[in-house]
Amino acid sequence: MKGPFFFACQISHEEFQTLVDPSNAVGQLLLSHLAAITSLIAHIKPNERAGRKTLHFERGILRWLEVAHAKIDMSMRTYVEWPIKRAEEVRQWLQSEGVLRT
DSSP states (O other): OOSOGGGOOOOOHHHHHHHHOTTOHHHHHHHHHHHHHHHHHTTTOGGGGTTOOHHHHHHHHHHHHHHHHHTSOGGGGGGGHHHHHHHHHHHHHHHHTTSSOO
């Protein structure tokens, strides 16, 4: 197999839509962790970025994580602590690169 087959699974379009639905808290938690992991491997596996520069990719991941984290119910906050920490690391890196304003 070629590519990140360890993330591969077979689900229907309806199941995928349910997973990515912003009102699906569990789906948002899973996607938040996936986005945080993706931000870690972005520097290692540049072909995963589909030709986008690392800074643009990281900025997009950061925006997505911020929106997802803002919608997480406070009772589920403990499950998203690591992606929130990773988002802060990405934010600090982007600020050090001069891409984000403080």
